Amino acid sequence: MKTLLKPSDIADKSDRLCHVAPGELTPLPYPYEDFNQTVLTPLKPEKIGNIEASLDDTVAIGIPKPANQEEEEALVRQFLSGLKKLFEKENNWTFLQPLLLSMEHCAKCHTCSDACPVFEMSGRKEIYRPIFRSEVLRRVYRKYLKPGGKITAKLTGDIDLNWKTIARLAELSYRCTLCRRCAMVCPIGVDNGLINHEIRKLFSQEMGIAPKEIHDKGSVQHLKVGSSTGMNPMAAKDSAEFIQEEMEEITGYKVDIPWDVEGADILLIHNAGEMLAWPENVGAFAIIFQAAGISWTMSSEAAGYDAVNYGLWYDDVQFARVAVKHADIARRLKVKKIVIGECGHAHKALTVIADRLLTDDLNIPRESAMVTLENIVMNGKLKFDPLKNNFPVTLHDPCNVVRAMGIVEPQRRILRKIAPRFREMTPHGVENYCCGGGSGFAIMSGYNFAEWRNLVSSRKKFLQILNAFEDEPQAVPKYVCAPCSNCKGAIRDIINYYHAEERSHLYYGGLVELIVNAFEGMKKPIISFGEKPSWE
Amino acid sequence: MGYYILTYFCIAVFAATIGRLIYRHLTLPLHVRWEIYPVMHEMAERNVYGGSYMEKSDWWRSPYEPSRLNEFKYMVPEILLIRGLWKENKRLWMASFPFHLGLYLMMATVVLLLCHAFFILWAGTAFAADGIIRMIMNGLIPAAGWLGLTAGIAGGLFMLYKRLADRELRNYSTFADYFNLLFILLFFVFALLTVLSGDPSLNGARHYVLGLLTAGAFDPVYAPGQTIPGAFTIVLASLLIAYIPLTHMSHMFMKYFLYHSVKWDDIPNKRGSSIESAVIMNLKFKPTWKAKHIGADGQKSWRDIASSAPREMK
Ligand code: SF4
Numbered sequence: 001m002k003t004l005l006k007p008s009d010i011a012d013k014s015d016r017l018c019h020v021a022p023g024e025l026t027p028l029p030y031p032y033e034d035f036n037q038t039v040l041t042p043l044k045p046e047k048i049g050n051i052e053a054s055l056d057d058t059v060a061i062g063i064p065k066p067a068n069q070e071e072e073e074a075l076v077r078q079f080l081s082g083l084k085k086l087f088e089k090e091n092n093w094t095f096l097q098p099l100l101l102s103m104e105h106c107a108k109c110h111t112c113s114d115a116c117p118v119f120e121m122s123g124r125k126e127i128y129r130p131i132f133r134s135e136v137l138r139r140v141y142r143k144y145l146k147p148g149g150k151i152t153a154k155l156t157g158d159i160d161l162n163w164k165t166i167a168r169l170a171e172l173s174y175r176c177t178l179c180r181r182c183a184m185v186c187p188i189g190v191d192n193g194l195i196n197h198e199i200r201k202l203f204s205q206e207m208g209i210a211p212k213e214i215h216d217k218g219s220v221q222h223l224k225v226g227s228s229t230g231m232n233p234m235a236a237k238d239s240a241e242f243i244q245e246e247m248e249e250i251t252g253y254k255v256d257i258p259w260d261v262e263g264a265d266i267l268l269i270h271n272a273g274e275m276l277a278w279p280e281n282v283g284a285f286a287i288i289f290q291a292a293g294i295s296w297t298m299s300s301e302a303a304g305y306d307a308v309n310y311g312l313w314y315d316d317v318q319f320a321r322v323a324v325k326h327a328d329i330a331r332r333l334k335v336k337k338i339v340i341g342e343c344g345h346a347h348k349a350l351t352v353i354a355d356r357l358l359t360d361d362l363n364i365p366r367e368s369a370m371v372t373l374e375n376i377v378m379n380g381k382l383k384f385d386p387l388k389n390n391f392p393v394t395l396h397d398p399c400n401v402v403r404a405m406g407i408v409e410p411q412r413r414i415l416r417k418i419a420p421r422f423r424e425m426t427p428h429g430v431e432n433y434c435c436g437g438g439s440g441f442a443i444m445s446g447y448n449f450a451e452w453r454n455l456v457s458s459r460k461k462f463l464q465i466l467n468a469f470e471d472e473p474q475a476v477p478k479y480v481c482a483p484c485s486n487c488k489g490a491i492r493d494i495i496n497y498y499h500a501e502e503r504s505h506l507y508y509g510g511l512v513e514l515i516v517n518a519f520e521g522m523k524k525p526i527i528s529f530g531e532k533p534s535w536e
Numbered sequence: 537m538g539y540y541i542l543t544y545f546c547i548a549v550f551a552a553t554i555g556r557l558i559y560r561h562l563t564l565p566l567h568v569r570w571e572i573y574p575v576m577h578e579m580a581e582r583n584v585y586g587g588s589y590m591e592k593s594d595w596w597r598s599p600y601e602p603s604r605l606n607e608f609k610y611m612v613p614e615i616l617l618i619r620g621l622w623k624e625n626k627r628l629w630m631a632s633f634p635f636h637l638g639l640y641l642m643m644a645t646v647v648l649l650l651c652h653a654f655f656i657l658w659a660g661t662a663f664a665a666d667g668i669i670r671m672i673m674n675g676l677i678p679a680a681g682w683l684g685l686t687a688g689i690a691g692g693l694f695m696l697y698k699r700l701a702d703r704e705l706r707n708y709s710t711f712a713d714y715f716n717l718l719f720i721l722l723f724f725v726f727a728l729l730t731v732l733s734g735d736p737s738l739n740g741a742r743h744y745v746l747g748l749l750t751a752g753a754f755d756p757v758y759a760p761g762q763t764i765p766g767a768f769t770i771v772l773a774s775l776l777i778a779y780i781p782l783t784h785m786s787h788m789f790m791k792y793f794l795y796h797s798v799k800w801d802d803i804p805n806k807r808g809s810s811i812e813s814a815v816i817m818n819l820k821f822k823p824t825w826k827a828k829h830i831g832a833d834g835q836k837s838w839r840d841i842a843s844s845a846p847r848e849m850k
Pocket residue numbers: 105106107108109110111112113131185186187188189190191192
């Protein structure tokens with residue numbers, strides 16, 4: 001039996017701390033057994049020569065290697081200075097109390113381990129255990145920042161702090177999807193997801209270290225250009241125009257997307273990724289709102305048409321900047337409320353987290369689209385023919401919508417009304433498993449990271465989806481309803497990676513598409529499976 | 537008198553540590569919301585599946601009305617029966633439950649001993665030798681004591697065994713973890729030896745508490761710690777009282793904050809509310825984060841920085 005890695009091994013001098021060998025990942029069932037020996041494509045030496053890649057088989061950030069010992073030492077000092085700030089109210093009032101409580105009360109009972117899909121699917125690799133990184137941080141904090149730490153470390157757990165420790169810890173903070181399933185089951189209430197979040201913050205806010213997809217191309221581009229997709233306001237309006245035309249062509253329904261309507265009841269903000277990757281989602285929202293006679297608008301101001309807030313995953317300051325922008329746009333448009341489209345992290349960011357950031361007239365009421373849609377579907381004004389959705393449907397619960405916000409039933413009540421063959425995954429609701437794309441993973445694909453996501457962090461979701469449709473014949477098209485752009489991205493990728501469209505007839509999409517598909521009197525379906533429309 | 541002084545001192549350390557911990561948490565700045573559903577004070581129909589008030593359209597028009605009763609209904613079995621662990625980790629519960637039960641019954645025994653002393657010292661007439669209250673006390677004190685000691689030893693040994701035998705648990709266990717367990721076990725063992733060696737009704741403990749409350753004046757003939765196990769029990773119990781809040785075992789009390797101030801803190805920020813005032817205060821803090829994009833200089837407040845652009849854009 002191999003010896004288990006310990007938190008102190010993170011300082012180890014080896015070139016790679018953890019490696020997943022063929023056959024170690026949790027096995028997949030028929031017809032996916034051919035993937036059971038698949039492991040990550042090895043990182044090319046020439047690509048990783050100058051970056052830190054000594055944690056495992058992948059790289060999320062790609063931190064440049066320090067040039068010399070002095071630089072290493074300077075980085076260690078920077079790290080310690082950032083760590084200290086995590087425990088200061090001036091710097092971290094946002095999460096100080098939750099962090100202190102989680103740092104001080106873990107009983108190391110490992111109840112959280114079995115709740116973590118990354119740890120479980122990886123074949124129980126120690127570095128992915130929820131408390132592994134928390135223990136590393138605790139030990140460093142106690143030893144290097146607490147009085148007498150060097151002595152107490154011998155009793156409460158020792159660790160060496162060198163550049164390897166730090167570089168690996170930075171990478172390791174991007175092997176957890178922040179799904180907080182571990183926190184939900186911890187009998188004491190300790191939150192390893194939160195500790196991981198704070199580690200990411202330390203690296204970003206003090207050392208400027210974060211994956212480029214979520215910082216440079218993400219939150220910075222969002223604030224600079226208007227959207228993390230790179231779409232400026234003009235391009236956003238163009239793509240909406242294209243969506244209107246597409247909708248008319250696909251469904252026969254003529255729709256108008258209203259822009260910048262002052263005094264509208266609702267400001268609808270989508271994840272702008274929808275406009276590019278899933279325009280039918282944006283179109284379907286417009287059809288529903290128009291058909292229901294809702295007073296609504298979209299904003300063409302920079303950041304106003306993109307609900308994402310990547311800061312939620314790694315940086316409180318970037319988070320605050322985007323949240324304030326969103327609220328300010330709504331304030332100036334004088335809308336009655338903001339409705340957040342099908343984007344899980346945007347739900348939590350603007351509704352829950354920003355709640356204790358926005359004051360006075362920036363504190364505009366904010367509502368989940370699940371709730372707005374339920375109101376529309378249930379109030380009887382619109383007529384539905386559920387048989388138009390007569391195919392097997394299962395629902396993926398975005399962690400940020402269910403576990404982090406408690407929006408669980410509205411989407412289900414809608415599905416029970418319009419999708420006669422809806423079935424749940426096991427487990428579901430607040431106990432759901434993450435899609436594997438949470439906390440930025442869905443948009444991170446440098447080096448071989450997307451492969452790691454498909455093989456490890458999304459594996460549990462893939463198994464859950466297969467289980468939900470276990471009783472259906474292979475040839476029947478099946479629909480995974482994922483009311484979140486990032487989750488949709490991750491599910492799209494697993495379907496592609498495992499050839500699940502060919503092998504299991506798996507398709508995916510949002511909730512609004514199902515609603516529009518079931519509209520009575522709609523000439524053509526919005527959902528099609530491959531070439532075939534869903535009604536056939 | 538030395539024993540009494542030690543116990544007074546340890547109780548003072550306990551009170552000061554707990555007081556400090558609680559004070560610190562009560563005076564920390566209000567943090568952002570980070571609740572996890574299910575939030576147990578939600579109304580019954582949403583509580584069952586973990587829903588929140590945000591499931592209601594225009595929820596901000598309704599008053600925020602958490603159900604303390606639902607919270608209580610969850611908390612009581614959680615504290616007494618360690619229900620969360622039963623649900624998520626039954627194998628560990630088998631050890632953890634008797635261990636915690638032992639500790640709870642020890643606390644109950646102390647409370648009973650205090651009541652007993654109170655009756656004797658200040659309500660003598662209600663505590664006549666053949667009175668009902670005395671009979672009940674005489675039954676409850678040894679029952680809680682014996683049961684607690686037995687459960688505590690069984691649970692403690694089982695916990696120790698698990699920590700040593702399970703390679704995953706062992707891998708994260710440090711000297712302090714074993715020390716904590718052994719410390720508590722040692723107290724249980726000496727206390728059991730004391731009652732086994734001729735004091736099944738816990739008379740020694742009754743006298744000791746009476747002595748503590750009267751600084752030894754109640755019965756000048758009684759001298760604590762006459763037997764070796766008795767002396768060890770007093771010393772270990774006293775030290776344990778001082779020690780527990782200094783370790784992660786303070787979760788016994790701090791769980792209140794873990795749950796109420798974080799996991800279940802879903803209080804919305806309404807305009808003009810005390811939450812809003814606290815947020816306004818927080819936004820005045822001046823961060824010193826060093827990364828370039830933050831643009832902090834120790835002079836600008838969170839409010840200034842949140843309404844500015846990152847450095848990369850300028
Ligand atoms: S975080 Fe909670 S569940 Fe996990 S080991 Fe610590 S106490 Fe146990």
